[in-house]
Amino acid sequence: MNTYYFDNNATTRVCDEVFEEIKPYFCQMYGNPSSMHQFGGEVGHKIRESRQRVASILGCKQAEVIFTSCGTESDNMAIRGIAEANPSKMKIVTSRVEHPAVLATCRSFTEHGYDVVEVGVDEKGRLDLDELEDAVDENTAIVTIMHANNETGTIFPVDKAAQIAHAKGAVFHTDAVQSVGKIPVNMAESEIDMLSISGHKLHAPKGVGALFVRKGTRFKPYMTGGHQENGRRAGTENAAGIIGLGKACEVAQRDMELENTQVKSLRDKLETAVMKECGQCRINGDPENRLPNTTNISFELIEGESILLMLDQFGICASSGSACTSGSLEPSHVLRAMGVPFTAAHGSVRFSLSKYTTEQEVDFVIEKLPPIIKRLRELSPFT
Amino acid sequence: MWDYTDKVKDHFLNPQNVGEIENPDGVGQVGSLACGDALKLMFKVDAEGRIADVKFKTFGCASAIASASALTEIIKGMKIEEAAKVTNKDIAEFLGGLPDQKMHCSVMGREALEAAIDNYKTGTTQTHELKGKVVCKCFGITEEEIKRIVRENNLTDVDEVMNYCKAGGGCRACRPEIAEIIEGITGSKADAGEKPYEKPQKLTNIQKIQLIQKCIDEQIRPALRADGGDLELIDVIGDEVIVAFRGMCAGCPSSKITMKDVVEARLHEFVSDDLTVVQEK
16 A cells, blocks of 8 residues: 655655765764764764754854754753753743643743743734733743744744843744744844754654754753763764754755745645535634645544544545544644634644655545545534 | 554444434433544334344544444344443453543443433433532543442543543543542552642732633633633622623623633632632623
């Protein structure tokens, strides 16, 4: 059975160019980049090249890039590192729709006496900037607001949010795991202090990420030990992963236009056809300011897990914000925060595309999905 | 992905006895859209008192559909007295087991069957009424229901209870009480798990008003707005919270129920049990 992959916000395939680039660093060029000998030095040189590639897509300096093991580590490093460096400030401001890597980390600070404020969003998932402005004060150590939401694709005005944070003397961090590689970011033209990225969301391998830390930003290292990453993140580097991330950034920068032409066009075709054929649907997220690859559709009166498993019978991979797929009993915290009614939240399905998604694959979903929705609605006691 | 047995997958993809029966002898409906799963079960009884035909409709996940399908296969041909003895365990065993977190689907099957048999016997359409003290306010689960599930399934901790009936899976405030219920039955200490939300012990008037406003903004308003309504906090006088419904809620015949079951319940949960909510005159 063929696989029709529409779950690229969960993870992406490693692109061929990245795979070719990293292969020698497992069995041939396996030296430790910190070693004094030339064998390790060659790996160190390649890591410097990767740092430059990451800095290029972010529009920052090489020295402002710290390699980590994943987006979650980058988020933790930013939030914990800033809080520890500013012990007199006991407030953290975030949004209610963050990824758990941010939300759970922020909430853990309440156990240490911190005031953690979660700013709300409207029905389209758009950040309430007035509420953010009210929440940030002189006691705020860090404001952390995501760049683009992983479930709905809604893009947040992080440059404006950074200005609000700075007006009160707080450090601003953004989790840009879903946006880097899909839409432009430019740290040279922004006030953002810290920004997290994750390799496997942009066709690099899993197990590698990076954190941009603007020069002059005080933070306390989170992992201590050796002097890797200029003493800001100890631990022998995941050389192959880092090299993969660098190459993936280079490829993403080169191909970014595809995201806003080919990928967006296919996403729109899928969305329009599904809405027309299935009826009683709603799009979750901001239709005017959304990642070009993401659509989150709620199918009223049916449940998301059933839809996913029926799609899976045809090899179609998607994701759901319904409670039943997660093991939790409540639907996605993002959809709840947006005020999506329970009748719709339970039946939400996210399709996330990539540059590898083909029109034939989209047509296949358009062919297979409507009969599934019809069948499940026939089963429902509410229809 | 859940680790479903082949039989669960088969009953999910090829559910048996789907549909409705014209003039059924017994009908039972449990669950709701808000809870995330619901089941409507109906049957016809023959002259010998056997279930001659049975159909269902369900809203829910794969295990909810499979459990409903399995239930219909189990009870078809049974005498009513035999069917009344079918438990959620029988449904789960018929399917070769369900993941722990999905056991509530089998419980929903048993509840729908009980409701349908009751309807058959009394001739009235049964609605799921809450009898006794409600322990889990998020999912409307009573102390009696929890006790029954603990006894029937030999449950020993709060997470297991949550898996079987959802109690304790929402705001989690009731988890210590569920642990006490388990301890009362098993005689052994039950871990309540994650620390529940703790209401502030003492509030100044300003703190109270701020907390009420925060609760309305975060816990109540999103749900009302989703249905085209809204709520405005007018004043707080002592423990009396004066509110005004707006939009669709303003003219809604159910606004009194919303005020007690949603607004007041949430304020009790997150602010103080002493608050009383009244509408602006």
